[in-house]
Amino acid sequence: MAGACLVVAASAATLGAPAEAEAAPTDEPAVQVTIDSFGPTAPKPGQPVVIKGRVTNTSSVTFEEPQALACIDRTRLASTSALDAISTEQNIPMSERDSCRNLTNDEQTFQPFDQPLAPKETVDFTLTVPWKEWRINDQTGVYVVGVAFRGQPPNSSRIMAGRARTLMPVLGKEPLTRPVNTALVVPLRHRPTQLGGKNFANDSLATSLAPAGSLGRLLALGRQHQVTWLVDPAMLDEIRQLAKGYVVVGENGQTTTGTGQTVATTWLKEFDAGRARGNQVVLLPYGDPDVAGLLDSGEPLKKLVAQARTKTERSGGELAPGFTNGLSLEGGAAAGRYLAAASGGFTGATTDDLNLVSSSSWSASTRPVLTSTPVYDVLTPEGPDQIVRTVIANSSLTTGGPDPETAESPLQVRQRFAAVTALIAAGGKGAASVVVAPPRGWDSDGRATAALAASLSLPWIKATDVADVVAANPKPLTTKAPAAAKTNGVLTETQLDGIRQLDDATTTMQNLLVDGNALPEVMTQALLRSTSSGWNGHPEEARRFSAIELGSANQQLGKVHLVNASVDRGLRKEIKVNLAGSKGTFPLTITNDTDWSVRVGIVVSSANRSDLKIKRLPTAVLGPGQKWTPRITASAEQNGLIRATAQVTNADGKPVGKSQELLIQASQYGSVGWILVGAACALLFGTSFVRIYRRVRTERRNTAAATTAATTTDSSTDSSTDGTTADPAHDRPEANGVPEAPDASLKEGVGSKDG
Template identity: 25%
Template sequence: MSIDSLSPSVPVKGDTITIDGTVRNTGRSAITDAHVGVRIGDGGPLSNRSAITAAAGRGGLAPSDGAEIAKHRDALPDIPAGITVPFSLDVPVKALGLRRDGVYQLGVSLTGRTEEARYDHTLGIERTFLPWYDGAKAEPTRVTMLWPVVDASHVAAVSSPDEQRTPVFRNDALADDIAPGGRLRQLVEIGRDLPVTWVVDPDLLATVEAMTRPYEVAGEDGDTDRTTRGRGTEAAKEWLDGFRKAVAGDEVIALPYADPDLASIAHRGREVPGTLGQLKSATELASYTVDTILLVEPRTDVAWPVEGAVDSSVVSVAGAAGADKVITRSDSLREPRSLSHTPNAARPVGAGITALNADAELSTAFTGDMTDAGRATLAGQQFLAQTLMIGQQSPDKQRSVLVAPQRRPTASQARAMAEALTAAEEGGWITAVDFDTATKAAPDPDAGRTVPGRGSYPGSLSKQELGTDAFREIQSTQDKLDGFVVILSQKDRVTTPFGTALMRATSNSWRTEPDGAAPYREDIDTYLDSLVGAVHLLDKSTVTLSGRSATIPVTVENNLAQKVEGLELRLTSSQPNRLDPGAPQEVVVEGGHTRSLKFTTEANANGRAWVTARLYTDEGVPYGDPVRFQVNVTSVTDVVLLVIAGGLLLLVLAGIRMYTQRKRAAREAAEQRGGQEDGPDDGPDDGPDDGQEDEQHGGQNGGQDGGQPGETGPDTDPGGPGAPSEGEKVGR
């Protein structure tokens, strides 16, 4: 039996209830002479909430189901085995005998015959609940409905190299979710007209906001090297615009950025240094993100552990993150058995923290497949019954209850919740209020406020948690990031995307995607390694020094899209008594360029020495891999230099003598010719002196400036010179 619709869901005097549904024959023989009838539970309205739960879980026909109401039946044709047939019943309210306010059990049963039992007997029954309320005396129950707009992370660890550092998306599924008919689009559209408190993951907002500009989506198998253009830009603009309008004037709770898994942190990550600090950063970023994108100031003092399950360590971590309100659930923070009524949600639990204990029955009423009309109808009627019963427990005492549904409801679940909330409010026994109102309700002195110990945490949820090794990996990547950004001129271009990526690595969303958590962390670390390695020293071949002192060039390459600074290049010699490689030098390289730095090197003896070049940060921390190269010193000795100098001196003196002799011979020859001729004497030769001329030319061509030792070479573009060629020779 399936009750697919019951209208009206909250009847009043004079109404006629229409019940539509189906009957499926799951037996082995045909059902004949069948009809469907209605039954009202025997004994009038149910007495408490436990009776509602018991009736919903009951199986076959029981005496408490009451007798079938005569004259209001729907005859059915024969139903062969395996066949489903519809039914429809119209029953006047006055025929149901509803006399007092309360919750009535309503059953729809099938009576017929089979091959095995050829007499009229009840073959099946489906039960639901009918609220009957005139509201004469009871105070309406205050109901706070949380409306979560949360999704899994869609952003890869890699960012585009543009100025905005646009994220690369793991897939484009979010484009479907925010498009017309998508889950997130319907959540916003349904919630827009409801009196709800929105619960938002800021990471989802930031992700959709990034989609309002052109964005890239990873290729098959998450290949971020082969991306395609995303298709959700227009849908993103429309969704954000609709969301801003929907939340205008409503209360908004911002979860910490990327919705971190508080239980995993409490149980596995708390002792790993830096984990709680990252959680605080996620809370701070949440406020800024929601305020900037949704244009509302959210409250960030609320923690919501998964399924409201808590123990003392989870509550402690929530407080360490800055929350003084924790959303729990009554199947975790249990009420005393002696309590005969539903207490207010708010109650202090110590250390300045207030628990908002969501009602478990109401919060889990709409789980499962709500596209099935029968399930949705039963869930809605049960919600109406439970909320009415809360008010009936003590009609003169107003209650304040909290409903915290599943974190990522489907569109059909959201629609079923909305219909039930609207019907209950129209029925008059509840009034919808915001979260702030619920926090201010006076705590019930008899309400449960003892937070369970670690051993009480549900094992099914504990199995989904991130391991301690995951938090160690995250912190290791954070340490590497801290050591990298100190050399950057535009640090926020790296700290922001990597910071949010590390926050996503601790998200609750990995509970539903456990196989993706470790690869995601690995992708973050691998991508960071590629950026760190983009600033490096080029390899060098063997260097030969042919003198006592020379300059050795070492080249730094920066393949990042921004300038690097705050680095120092040091050269160290394996034999400092033989070779002094020179003083350290500051390194500044523009993005996409290389820079050669020249070190003034002093050789004290012939032979080979190994030199290690390495970059260091301003704090003296080694950066990147060192480069090691060999230096051959072939400097000549002082004796050899003296011999060579003496030889050169002899050559110069011999040249001078030969020149003097040649000039004397020339004068003598001229005098002899003058004595033989009667012409006047022209006098001495006034032409330029050859030796003087040579000296002048030598003065013009010699003494060129060969550059100062230790001077940095010019920047080169990425296609400029790389490592020096093999067999590098450096002269004086």
């Protein structure tokens, strides 16, 4: 087991020290003292204690006469609050820290080293402390013990240059009064890596699933211990895809075949086996979202919290019905306004849902008492539900220490857990229950959590799950929600802005579809994954993930677009339209290249003129592969070139894809133009009237002349009848029924230039 490690330097950080405390001087030489093992974990009166570890000279000087010594603070700590009050002593120079008194009466309690300790040199120590050397009573309690290093640097007297402390619970002669029902919550979560389908951003999830990886170690705890899994269902979906096969997409877009298929398959089988053994599964909101960050941002991001919880409720899938829909909040994110908003109000919410909150969210003075039960009704006047049933995980069980530098050391975590639970077991009668939940980012490799699981075998511990703890407390006490700062999210504003863009594209796509429920599930999953708290500390991965998913969403939206045949050097040019007169129409064609039926509209707006008026068109439904060519009715009050844009929209009027530039040539007559047109019309009708008048007058004149000629002809005819021979030229019949050509005078009158 990895040991507790303390870098002892005069410039040690002031973690846990009061704000007004001054840091230790920086000119003292320092060594690092590491406690690798401490046993037994909780000695009984009369039992010796063996402490093993290492000393490493981290300074630049050599220590003469080096020595390791066991030490103890003989103040008996009899309550959990006393444990919380142990001083870190970060503001005291190492050579002046005297709370842990050295044991020197028995040579087993100290170990001189044979050679001077040179810089960067490491030596091992083994100290055995007989019970009598502690010089403490035989009552149950907790003591601060440790190992100190003393040596003589150049030009100085002997000093204490390093120290490591730990907690030693002592089981007194009086038996403990009650067992402690303990539910260990083991978080199984990982930042998103799936980019959609078989594509993954990297192999970090597969690496973590290996037996030596953090998720592999954590999963193995369920083989020998009863635990409660706290799982992100989005991670389970990703692991299932890994098991089916996947590729890793590099920065340059090239793909390589993933190598974690076998590891993922094995991990899933072990997870299912753990469930079959009775380990409870609590599913987090899908994607493990940054609840506080989303709620602080308001709409539209606020709604994603409820969507994530609904997604978990609906997508339990293979785990249904053996899972609990859960929520886990810690720090400022556990404030009443967040707890009230995230714990209910979503589709599928039930009274069986679990709300898990860390006790570290409260200040020490307002923290609920957790020595009997962790179940409370938390008052949340900010929300629709005035009271929220909540399980409060005891954060002191994972604090480690008392030295802050070793707070996450597996050995220190084990000793702290044993100390706190031993005091609870000795502190009263009746049932006692605790829930221990490692905080986010607390145990990067899973070793400290493994130490907690091993502690479930302590004689006063009875392992259980969270469901049994809740069932054992049907009528909990009430407590106020913790106070918090104005904002408490973990994602940066840049990351939140990326989520907004992806949400806008996803919502636009959903409202474009005739059946909004037909939105591809991968788009919803990608949006919720983009909200993950796991992105904290990985800004570049978060940026790349959001950019890729946004590009994918925009690619789908771009499949519904205006048809434009004008292409210049591979780029689409503007569509040219002529508008003659004050009003006119022109066609535009929209095509649907998606696999779903969509409802579309079109909006045309001017970029440089305010007089362009477009008649609003109703939306239309296009099936997959269909086109729609509406005629756009437009009007303009002035002549000239109008630059406009045509934008495809969804049913809500939101833009779909990129807009298309239009060049509209308006040919409109002004008042002068209308005067000229009127004058031309008057001239046309005037000349026509004159021509008609002259023609009528000419015809009348010709008719009178013809009548006179006819009279003369009759007289001549009478004379010829009396004996004159007829002229053959005048007596011939019409040729083939065609009348004779008209009189020359008539032809000249009709076709003359005079009109």
